[in-house]
Amino acid sequence: MTNLAFLNNRLLKRNAKASVIIVFLLSLCSCGKPTQDLTDYSKPYPSQAGGVLIDAMLGEPSSLISMIAGEAPSSAITANIFNKLLKYNKNLDIEGELAQSWQVSTDQKTITFKLKPDLKWADGKPLTSADVLWTWQAITDDKNGSPYASDFQLVKKAEAPDPLTFSVTYSEPYAPALDSWAGLQVLPKHLLEGKDLHTTAFARKPIGSSYYQLDNWATGENIKLSRNPTSALGPANIDKLVSRIIPDTSAQFLELMAGNIDSMSLDPTQFSRIVPARPKLNEKLNLYKELGSGYTYMGFNLKRKPFDDVRVRQAINYAIDKQEIIDGVYLGLGINIASPYKPGTRWSNPNLQPYPYDPEKAKTLLKEAGFVLNSEGILERDGKALSFEIITNQNKEREKSSVLIQRRLKAVGIDVKIRSIEWASFISRFIKTGDFDVVVLGWSLGLDPDQYSIWHSSQQGGDKFNFIGYGNPKVDKLLERGRTELDPDKRQMIYHEFAKELLHDSPVIYLSAGYGLSAIHKRVKGIANPIPPAGVGYESEKWFIPEPLRRTEMSY
Amino acid sequence: MLTYIIKRVLWMIPLLIGISLISFFIMHLAPGDITNNEGAFNPKSSAESRQKLRELYNLDKPVIVQYGLWMKRMVTLDFGNSFASHRKPVFWQTTDKDGNVTKGMIQEALPITIIINVIGLVITLLLAIPLGIIAARKHTGWQDRSITLFNFIGFSIPGFWLSLLLMYWLGVANDWLPISGIHSLNYESLSSFGKIKDTFSHLFMPVIIPSVTGLASITLFVKSGMLDVLHQDYITTARAKGLGENTVVYTHALRNALLPLITIIGLSIPGLIGGSVISEQIFAIPGMGKLFYGAVMARDFPVVMGILTIGSALTLIGNLIADIAYAWADPRVRRGVVK
Numbered sequence: 009m010t011n012l013a014f015l016n017n018r019l020l021k022r023n024a025k026a027s028v029i030i031v032f033l034l035s036l037c038s039c040g041k042p043t044q045d046l047t048d049y050s051k052p053y054p055s056q057a058g059g060v061l062i063d064a065m066l067g068e069p070s071s072l073i074s075m076i077a078g079e080a081p082s083s084a085i086t087a088n089i090f091n092k093l094l095k096y097n098k099n100l101d102i103e104g105e106l107a108q109s110w111q112v113s114t115d116q117k118t119i120t121f122k123l124k125p126d127l128k129w130a131d132g133k134p135l136t137s138a139d140v141l142w143t144w145q146a147i148t149d150d151k152n153g154s155p156y157a158s159d160f161q162l163v164k165k166a167e168a169p170d171p172l173t174f175s176v177t178y179s180e181p182y183a184p185a186l187d188s189w190a191g192l193q194v195l196p197k198h199l200l201e202g203k204d205l206h207t208t209a210f211a212r213k214p215i216g217s218s219y220y221q222l223d224n225w226a227t228g229e230n231i232k233l234s235r236n237p238t239s240a241l242g243p244a245n246i247d248k249l250v251s252r253i254i255p256d257t258s259a260q261f262l263e264l265m266a267g268n269i270d271s272m273s274l275d276p277t278q279f280s281r282i283v284p285a286r287p288k289l290n291e292k293l294n295l296y297k298e299l300g301s302g303y304t305y306m307g308f309n310l311k312r313k314p315f316d317d318v319r320v321r322q323a324i325n326y327a328i329d330k331q332e333i334i335d336g337v338y339l340g341l342g343i344n345i346a347s348p349y350k351p352g353t354r355w356s357n358p359n360l361q362p363y364p365y366d367p368e369k370a371k372t373l374l375k376e377a378g379f380v381l382n383s384e385g386i387l388e389r390d391g392k393a394l395s396f397e398i399i400t401n402q403n404k405e406r407e408k409s410s411v412l413i414q415r416r417l418k419a420v421g422i423d424v425k426i427r428s429i430e431w432a433s434f435i436s437r438f439i440k441t442g443d444f445d446v447v448v449l450g451w452s453l454g455l456d457p458d459q460y461s462i463w464h465s466s467q468q469g470g471d472k473f474n475f476i477g478y479g480n481p482k483v484d485k486l487l488e489r490g491r492t493e494l495d496p497d498k499r500q501m502i503y504h505e506f507a508k509e510l511l512h513d514s515p516v517i518y519l520s521a522g523y524g525l526s527a528i529h530k531r532v533k534g535i536a537n538p539i540p541p542a543g544v545g546y547e548s549e550k551w552f553i554p555e556p557l558r559r560t561e562m563s564y
Numbered sequence: 565m566l567t568y569i570i571k572r573v574l575w576m577i578p579l580l581i582g583i584s585l586i587s588f589f590i591m592h593l594a595p596g597d598i599t600n601n602e603g604a605f606n607p608k609s610s611a612e613s614r615q616k617l618r619e620l621y622n623l624d625k626p627v628i629v630q631y632g633l634w635m636k637r638m639v640t641l642d643f644g645n646s647f648a649s650h651r652k653p654v655f656w657q658t659t660d661k662d663g664n665v666t667k668g669m670i671q672e673a674l675p676i677t678i679i680i681n682v683i684g685l686v687i688t689l690l691l692a693i694p695l696g697i698i699a700a701r702k703h704t705g706w707q708d709r710s711i712t713l714f715n716f717i718g719f720s721i722p723g724f725w726l727s728l729l730l731m732y733w734l735g736v737a738n739d740w741l742p743i744s745g746i747h748s749l750n751y752e753s754l755s756s757f758g759k760i761k762d763t764f765s766h767l768f769m770p771v772i773i774p775s776v777t778g779l780a781s782i783t784l785f786v787k788s789g790m791l792d793v794l795h796q797d798y799i800t801t802a803r804a805k806g807l808g809e810n811t812v813v814y815t816h817a818l819r820n821a822l823l824p825l826i827t828i829i830g831l832s833i834p835g836l837i838g839g840s841v842i843s844e845q846i847f848a849i850p851g852m853g854k855l856f857y858g859a860v861m862a863r864d865f866p867v868v869m870g871i872l873t874i875g876s877a878l879t880l881i882g883n884l885i886a887d888i889a890y891a892w893a894d895p896r897v898r899r900g901v902v903k
């Protein structure tokens with residue numbers, strides 16, 4: 009009897025859910041054998057050294073010199089190997105990393121860094137200001153073609169008068185300077201001088217100064233790091249970091265479920281549906297969500313009619329229900345924003361409110377702009393229907409957002425078509441040529457508020473980033489002032505004003521600032537709680553894995 | 565026979581040039597180049613640096629000039645260096661003056677793909693030939709019907725879906741097989757027997773799944789070949805002589821029935837170096853499929869061209885081998901060729 013009921017139950021389950029893979033997986037699981045893992049991961053333990061942390065990356069670094077590589081996997085790995093002069097602390101204020109202190113001259117054009125004494129590379133050679141100077145020369149050298157050279161090319165003069173002093177002079181005060189020095193990883197001059205940074209073997213076998221050094225890189229499979237005993241910042245707790253290269257997120261998630269990896273970033277479905285629904289996973293995983301400095305937006309081609317009319321842009325902004333996109337596409341894991349900065353940081357203007365969803369107001373504005381409904385229910389001005397195409401790259405969330413936008417705009421009488429295009433074609437065929445009506449895209453930004461390259465009118469056209477063609481003299485002024493103002497409070501005022509101006513002009517519609525979602529196995533202890541503004545990964549060198557919770561079968 | 569082979573080999577040269585010309589131009593028809601990757605779309609990176617990169621790789625020159633430059637290298641069998649991975653050699657390793665060896669991208673990806681595909685092909689043949697014979701002998705019987713049904717279920721199941729289910733069942737719900745990758749993390753410290761076992765357990769799913777889902781076409785080929793042969797006069801004669809059914813089927817019919825298979829195997833030689841993008845993606849296998857897909861997406865032209873050139877050369881060689889093998893196996897073809 010019980011057997012029959014079980015079978016019946018299983019069949020029913022299968023019939024109802026067979027078409028959805030993930031759900032099918034879940035139902036299979038309820039019949040599968042649970043893994044015999046009786047360890048209690050939630051007990052507290054004192055901090056101790058040792059252990060192996062395994063995570064997963066979607067892609068493989070092309071090089072471990074990140075100023076040359078420029079892609080996310082490379083930065084993720086090299087952040088553990090190399091140090092920078094400065095870093096962002098817990099509360100996102102700048103403090104010294106290799107630098108003990110720094111001083112800005114009274115004319116605000118020169119910054120002098122004092123290095124900490126007795127710094128060493130992992131090979132035992134001293135790390136001095138000559139290395140910093142050489143790194144600056146390397147990143148600004150045209151021959152190396154670093155994509156991030158532009159910040160450093162503004163340095164007029166760089167000097168290393170003694171082994172502990174490094175100074176840079178700008179031709180005029182440059183506010184994002186400190187941020188740029190908090191991003192540049194210092195490379196060893198004695199190993200790289202005279203080498204081609206692209207082809208040097210160092211790019212696959214680097215020597216750094218930070219908590220870890222490269223152990224082994226199995227191409228296409230994994231990168232293993234081991235603790236650097238002579239780390240410039242003191243020892244880390246965990247012995248080895250292993251990053252497995254698993255290009256498929258479903259496969260990553262299966263590895264996480266099986267306990268073969270300790271951490272990965274999740275998508276909204278995994279985060280809010282799959283993990284919470286499974287007690288077994290809940291026992292093993294901690295979930296984290298944190299706001300990133302990025303957002304998804306819908307941008308108008310301002311060179312095209314009718315998007316040159318601010319009333320049309322505002323009307324469309326009112327006509328789109330942003331909360332619906334956040335709830336429907338991001339499963340509530342995003343927030344509605346009114347400025348291009350991470351909410352809660354000093355740069356985000358707390359007095360600004362996002363455009364509410366108000367289709368009536370949208371209709372009124374469009375009427376003011378001269379649009380009337382035609383016989384087909386589409387708005388029309390001078391015989392031209394208000395009809396455009398949204399293009400986006402092949403990204404599930406952006407595609408779904410576009411569909412919701414399409415429906416909402418239809419309701420006020422705007423006809424929208426959607427096209428989704430592969431990335432390289434998208435950029436070179438549509439963005440670079442300015443041949444588009446409306447895009448749905450996202451920006452991921454740094455911590456410095458300078459957004460000159462996105463909004464300044466001089467950055468329009470060609471290969472530049474103001475491809476929507478935004479130009480507002482007042483904004484231009486503010487952006488220029490923001491770059492030269494070093495006083496944080498005055499700078500804050502400038503960017504608050506800038507965000508207000510931008511919100512009124514509505515050259516883009518902020519759709520959502522999504523949360524970064526991640527899961528970390530509970531065997532990893534010492535993660536800052538609550539999450540500091542700097543994020544989950546802040547001070548990961550203090551993380552530890554207590555001996556009883558370590559994997560047993562792993563031996564290296 | 566020899567002149568025939570020489571003639572065929574010489575014909576391959578203009579064919580290869582034609583193929584490379586067409587692939588080069590088609591590749592450049594797709595908008596975008598190496599500077600358009602998603603990582604470069606970062607407000608911190610500058611337009612000047614992208615322009616410099618374009619000049620560095622001659623991407624600012626007309627396509628025909630770029631083709632000329634590529635051809636100039638190719639005649640010395642130099643496949644060039646990749647754009648996207650900072651001038652890693654495309655095909656084979658290079659050694660710099662300090663003795664550091666940089667492995668070629670195809671050199672690293674090829675062995676794993678060939679192993680998977682060869683084992684997969686062997687398994688497919690080992691399963692498909694007996695199944696085809698049974699289906700033909702019991703034509704329209706229940707054995708035939710169930711084999712056909714099984715084949716078409718396998719054929720219709722999307723490979724990635726079956727892969728995910730099996731990964732879950734064999735890897736997560738039960739601790740029987742590794743989920744992804746080709747080696748365990750402690751591979752280096754295993755005994756040689758342990759290494760072999762480790763590799764095989766990792767390769768089990770990536771090999772078995774395409775073999776089973778790809779069974780249908782070869783089984784049908786064997787079946788229809790066998791059916792044709794079994795209805796011919798010489799089989800009737802053999803039966804009339806009083807030979808046993810097994811002798812008739814396996815000694816007389818099977819050989820002739822397998823002839824068309826030679827063509828199929830010949831044609832599958834180029835397929836052996838091309839990995840399946842989807843299965844390599846899901847199982848995290850650093851093989852040719854992933855390499856090629858990544859290169860196309862990144863517009864890494866030297867890598868795309870390198871793989872296409874090797875692939876098309878192998879296709880031509882596969883055709884040639886199939887023809888020669890056919891001539892060797894079938895006296896009728898052989899005589900036709902010699903004349």
